[in-house]
Amino acid sequence: MSETTVKEGKITEYMGKRVFEFMRWRKLAAALSIVAVVASIAALAINGLKFGLDFTGGTQVEVGYEVAPQIEDVRGQLVDAGYEGATVVRFGSDNELLIKLPPEVTEKQTQASARSEEATQSIGDKVVGLLRQGTDGDVDLRRVEMVGPQIGEELRDDGGLGMLFALVVVMGYVALRFQYKFSVGAVAALIHDVIIVLGFFALLKLDFDLTVLAAVLAVIGYSLNDTIVVADRIRENFRKVRKADSEEIINISLSQTLGRTLMTSLTTLLVLFALQFFGGELIHNFSLALVVGVLVGTYSSIYVSANILMALGITKEDMMPPVKEGAELEEMP
Amino acid sequence: MHFHGCARISSDIAKLYRPAGLNYNNESSMNRYPIWKYLLILTVVALGFLYAAPNLYKPDPAVQISGQSTTMEIDQQLLARAEKALDEAGIEHFGGEVGEKAVLLRLGSVEDQLPAKRVIQESLGHSDYVVALNLASTTPEWLADLGASPMKLGLDLAGGVHFLMEVDTATIVRTNMEGYVQDVKAKLRAADARYRSVSLEDDREIVARFRSEELRDKAMSTMRKEFPELQLTEAGSGDNLEVRATLSEQEIKQLEDYAVTQNLTTLRNRVNELGVAEPIVQRQGRNRIVVELPGVQDTAEAKRIIGKTANLEYRMEARPDTLVTNKEYFEYRNEQQRQAYGGAWLERKVIIKGDRVTNARVGYDESGLPQVNITLDARGGELMHRATWKNVGRRMGTLFIESRFEPETVVDDQGNETVVQKRTDVKKIISLATVQSALGRQFRITGLDSAAEAQELALLLRAGALAAPMYFVEERVIGPSLGADNIQVGVKSVQIGLIGVLIFMLIFYRVFGLAANIALAVNLVLLVAVMSILGATLTLPGIAGIVLTVGMAVDANVLIFSRIREELRNGMPPQTAISAGFDNAYSTIVDANITTLIVAVILYAIGSGPVQGFAVTLSIGILTSMFSAIMGTRALINLFYGGRRVQKLWI
Secondary structure: OOOEEEEOOEEEEEOOEEOOOHHHHHHHHHHHHHHHHHHHHHHHHHOOOEEOHHHHOEEEEEEEEOOOOOHHHHHHHHHHOOOOOOEEEEEOEEEEEEEEEOHHHHHHHHHHHHHOOHHHOOHHHHHHHHHHHOOOOOEEEEEEEEEOHHHHHHHHHHHHHHHHHHHHHHHHHHHHHOOHHHHHHHHHHHHHHHHHHHHHHHHOOOEEOHHHHHHHHHHHHHHHHHHHHHHHHHHHHHHHOOOOOHHHHHHHHHHHHHHHHHHHHHHHHHHHHHHHHHOOHHHHHHHHHHHHHHHHHHHHHHHOHHHHHHHOOOOHHHHOOOOOHHHHHHHOO | OOOHHHOOOOHHHHHHOOOOOOOHHHHHHOOOOOHHHHHHHHHHHHHHHHHHHHHHOOOEEEEEEEEOOOOOOOOHHHHHHHHHHHHHHOOOEEEEEEOOOEEEEEEOOHHHHHHHHHHHHHHHOOOOEEEEEEEEOOOOHHHHHOOOOOOEEOHHHHOEEEEEEEEOHHHHHHHHHHHHHHHHHHHHHHOOOOOOEEEEEOOOEEEEEEOOHHHHHHHHHHHHHHOOOEEEEEEEEOOEEEEEEEEOHHHHHHHHHHHHHHHHHHHHHHHHHHOEOOOEEEEEOOOEEEEEEEOOOOHHHHHHHHHOOOOEEEEEEOOOOOOHHHEEEEEEOOHHHHHHHOEEEEEOOOOEEHHHEEEEEEEEOOOOOEEEEEEEOHHHHHHHHHHHOOOOOOEEEEEEEEEEEEEEEEEOOOOOEEEEEEEEEEEEEEEEEEOOOOOOOEEEEOOOOOHHHHHHHHHHHHHOOOOOOEEEEEEEEEOHHHHHHHHHHHHHHHHHHHHHHHHHHHHHHHHHHHHHHHHHHHHHHHHHHHHHHHOOEEOHHHHHHHHHHHHHHHHHHHHHHHHHHHHHHOOOOHHHHHHHHHHHHHHHHHHHHHHHHHHHHHHHHHOOHHHHHHHHHHHHHHHHHHHHHHHHHHHHHHHHHOOOOOOOOOO
């Protein structure tokens, strides 16, 4: 009995475990990935990322009303008082509103507060004072966030740099631990995941703020985790399995790790859904980015990185540990 | 489910996959940990529980009373006065304690905090003591003695305000250069190097113009000698010859550093006026300062105090014959001096205010006695000179002004009541010294009793001055109700996520799942313990990091278990399969975790507030999960299966 079961020239079982022909669909998967990435880039180009307060600068005031207000009334009230471009949305419940003021209004405020002592009154207090006049009940100030436009720009630059830096360091580590073909595969998978998550946010016009950036970086970590587990197994099998070509070895490896890949994705998704549904509005987009990222990351660890390994023509020789020159000589009589 | 029984056994496969050094015939002696390993794990887990425990004790709402200056006595008597005030107002309190710097009084409920603060402040008076809201730890003493303390809560969980202020460093460079212009003029005059003009260009370059080469050469050598820190270049031609002087990049950086440090000190003093327990005032980057005030709700008040400028005044002492309308009486700020001398009459006319003071440092004179060296800006120097050159031999006083804001109810014409913040300035003398000679930009105060006194005086003198203007570039306020909500949703999502994962693991891996679950629970305890020991701050994104850790921590176990199942399927006997499963999964787990850790560290390095909170819990979670998922689970499995004959694994 041999280690593999072969039917019609294909390995269907290895070590008693069914082998799925993952790589049979690799061209289709590649097409799918390309379409998804292109669509994401298109969404990013057309809609652009809707940067949140952290990156654009501006002011957000979250208030709780005793009596549920009409959004239009509140907006009118704000615009009349000189807060042009104010947007008002419900936040969580009917009684809670989130008011956003554009960067220009915020800048006017900061400039003023730099000069006169009167203007040091917080923009949040001013807004709440104004809103109290327009309602019968009380208005409770729940949260104010004011970010100067310059800070926003810096955060944006730092975020972008951080993401690139993370990719480069990871590529270096993988190249060192495995082999450069793996690192190309791993990084391609990461870029694939990041672009799709960003594209998803651009497509649905969701706010992209600091917490979402953190989520995207966490996706890099997660997807990498997955990719490395798969890569580890591919390397092992290249050294171990005889009489199988690259495609078969990759299929065997993917089949072996499939259980673990699904299991980990499921447990992670489980906690992410807990965050999504019970974590409150503040980390809603954070958990959403992670959910999308984990789904895409799971797919990419199977179809993107392995696909690139195939495309780069990975061979057994790539995987053999480098032989010391002296070692061969010693064995000679 | 794959059990041992379903796996096909074939001896040649078993041989093929026999890991080196393992003996199949000796299954019953496998998977045993030496006793020290169990002890090590037990110790770590016990320590984890110990240091995580303080987080279980909910802190009591409290008020804290500290002195306005270091000379104020903090004693049992003060506590008694505060307790009396609370008793009279009918506010429930308990567990008063006298600490080194403050008195702490615990209250029955959070709602009592504000009224308690008010009645105590009223009864003690505003000038001597600061009353602040605080939370008193209820950690048992034996735990506290071990250095165990609960995690700090971030602003998003505790409520409070966060300001980011930018120091306008361009201004400090300009003011400094303006000062140089005056000094250069004076030195050139003294050296008889007649100039046509000396002026400042672009706020950072001094240009001195001369009619002849000879005068310019003289000026060059004078300036080189007197101002070695300036970089000089020659320019111009004919009868318009110039010397251009700039500060080196390094000097400018030093100036900026000084300005930021100075503003930091000033801000700390002002924040202390606010009476906030555990405020954070920190430098961020090259020219920014972060101020975090947990528990503060009234941003207007906070901003007023933080943003105000002058709070020092220099005035001449009044002559005995000065009219009462032209003089004012002030008390000494220092208690000993107040008891000895009471106060003094000063003129109403203010020579300069604190915003003209650029520096005040402790120094020592020739005989080693402490003194305070004061530097003013250019305009301040002129004013000081004008005021003192005719008044040598008289005394000059320095007033320290503390502003307090108290809520006051105002009734307008229509009878509507509004609460306004009423500002009162309390002015007290911190120094009264005889003018020995005409003073300029730099002068010193001598005749101080001790180095400590000099230190405090210098601090107070500096407290008045912002070296450079600042403005708010970021402001975040989180209401206390939102903070409480955030804690609640955070805890709930951790609970639900955790329960989900526990059930999942149990269904899929049975006995092994149980071991993984115990390891996961231990991991959470260790995570909390490490965060408490490091004094890390827990934020809402931090909780998200914990939730994610829960999901990802089981990954290591999933890797190991699926490997064990595989080995069983390959026909390995149970004990060997366990051992091989753990061994083979090890390097994969390490690789996967190291890369995630790299990402977490980068997140921490580039991120601010929310991102860092997430990165901290994620990194700590990765490290603790490596311990609990690899060593912890192995120990449990060994305990359960190890060292005996096993027919079948419940995996």
